[in-house]
Amino acid sequence: MRPSAKRLPAKPRRPAARRAPTQKPYHHGDLRRVLIDAALQLVGEGGPDGLSVREAARRAGVSPGAPFRHFPSREALMTAVAEEAQRRFRAEIEAALTEAPADDPLARFRHLGLAYLRWAMRNPTHFEILSSRRFFDHDKSVQVSRDNNELIDLTGRTLAEAFAKGQLRVTDLKQVQIAGRALVYGFARMNIDGHFPRWGVNDAEAERTAEAVLDLFIAGIAQR
Amino acid sequence: MRPSAKRLPAKPRRPAARRAPTQKPYHHGDLRRVLIDAALQLVGEGGPDGLSVREAARRAGVSPGAPFRHFPSREALMTAVAEEAQRRFRAEIEAALTEAPADDPLARFRHLGLAYLRWAMRNPTHFEILSSRRFFDHDKSVQVSRDNNELIDLTGRTLAEAFAKGQLRVTDLKQVQIAGRALVYGFARMNIDGHFPRWGVNDAEAERTAEAVLDLFIAGIAQR
DNA sequence: TCAATTGTGTAATCGATGCTTACATTCACA
DNA sequence: TGTGAATGTAAGCATCGATTACACAATTGA
Known part of the structure; x- marks a missing residue:
């Protein structure tokens, strides 16, 4: 579920829709999927050794520790x-x-x-x-x-x-x-x-x- | 540098032959060969990824940087x-x-x-x-x-x-x-x-x- | 014989990595 | 609306390959 498409019927306090476009939301949205795609790309580019958790996080625009919420290990x-x-x-x-x-x-x-x-x-x-x-x-x-x-x-x-x-x-x-x-x-x-x-x-x-x-x-x- | 162990020519300095057997000489003798043997063993044990330069140095009883005198890279x-x-x-x-x-x-x-x-x-x-x-x-x-x-x-x-x-x-x-x-x-x-x-x-x-x-x-x- | 050269080791350090922990923010639901 | 679960960040650990400055030793040649 993307943060912009939540329920919140009557509240004007900065919803995700009003967030400045340059400012990314705290939650990614579909990080797991994006990480897999980035990892597929990394493996495609550099072979099995080309997969780095940090690099996948980097490409997903997320902190180095974030992937470990979705995958317990490399x-x-x-x-x-x-x-x-x-x-x-x-x-x-x-x-x-x-x-x-x-x-x-x-x-x-x-x-x-x-x-x-x-x-x-x-x-x-x-x-x-x-x-x-x-x-x-x-x-x-x-x-x-x-x-x-x-x-x-x-x-x-x-x-x-x-x-x-x-x-x-x-x-x-x-x-x-x-x-x-x-x-x-x-x-x-x-x-x-x-x-x-x-x-x-x-x-x-x-x-x-x-x-x-x-x-x-x-x-x-x-x-x- | 170690200030206590300077050169000092006229001194009962211990030559290699008189060195205590437990004390290993500064130079290894045939480090290159020993490193290859250790590396062969490491690869045999853990596959290609099992080869670590540091571990090979460890098994050869030598400092982590020593192998790089014989091999420019892993x-x-x-x-x-x-x-x-x-x-x-x-x-x-x-x-x-x-x-x-x-x-x-x-x-x-x-x-x-x-x-x-x-x-x-x-x-x-x-x-x-x-x-x-x-x-x-x-x-x-x-x-x-x-x-x-x-x-x-x-x-x-x-x-x-x-x-x-x-x-x-x-x-x-x-x-x-x-x-x-x-x-x-x-x-x-x-x-x-x-x-x-x-x-x-x-x-x-x-x-x-x-x-x-x-x-x-x-x-x-x-x-x- | 002995001093210079060359070869070979150590120590300290760097940046990158996988992974962990503590904390912050947001979501989902009662 | 408030609270717990989910999911992000920040900081830090140990290990790794690799580099650099330095210490020691064997060889060589005058």
Whole structure:
């Protein structure tokens, strides 16, 4: 609730509306949200280490101690950032999946992998924090772990459907899934960790190579 | 300066040899080496963030400013740690390769991947620092980049030999190599980043799964 | 032999950070 | 309308990386 939009029917003593525009109100309004946005930006700019509680407070125009009213620790703020990133990650993958053919599980699997890779390549720092346990305790975030598990289940089901349709020549789907995860995760992390020095973020060649690598993997497991 | 302990040439001044054993000499002896060892230990214990210049100095029994005589920055100390780790990494991989059959390139490729995975699984924090550009500037370490490039070249040559012998069904070796790197790197990083919560370090099941995943990949590219 | 040079350690200090405590202000509700 | 809860500020702590001035020691060369 913003301080200007309160009840106060009959009282002329300086309401927030009459406050001088340059003078900011004592209460921020939606500091929690603003802090998360600032933190998202900081992580985007400087990676996980770029997140500073004080800097986030600075950008929100608030005292250095204020964020601790909303987040008990830097790690908690990082967790909130990861939750927001995970939400976007999952949303984009599921959106991409709606455009995939419903009756071709292997093609859906490919769409899944491509959407995964594309988001990871375009949002490297955000992908990094939600993928590594170093930056926050995944067990303490129900949303991140749930979203992640559902994504894993989704690929598992898709693979099972592909197998049921006779699209796979391999039988151990569990290992196929782990290998597939390792492949896309490894590619995404190689990009993050600077193993592709010729590419910049959003480089089209990077995404083309990602696609080729994914297709190589799929060709290896597909029936032919 | 300490006024009481001036130079005073003609005096029963105690030379280093006659110094009491409990009293440590002013000069450490081999501080640089000891600092690297302490730093290796710190990284092994607490990951990359666990390295603190002060703590390394503390363990070396030296003042907080002393390490800066040997390393201009924390990053430089981390680079030295990474160089030592990279040296061990490469040595172990090359040692494993000597035990591989000389006339079977694909088997050698497999040995290469297995040695890579094994070392990464058993030395997760050390693998992490030498694999990510976050912790030090790879361009500033000739050793790390050279060792890494030679390892990459080694796998490239092995793949080329396998192809020449007709052991591969794929033609784009460049993409096979990138996919292979992504696979083992992704698996190693998944382990580091806590994606295999059931496993501990040195868990035999982890290495067995790593082997199975690698074999799945090789089966996908091998001629049959 | 011994004085100068160079190398290597200490002590003190700086600014930034995460985090805590005490206090101030405002909101929400009975 | 008044009171407790929520949310901000101010001040301060410990730790960290890093710098500077200074102390001590080993090496060198005339």
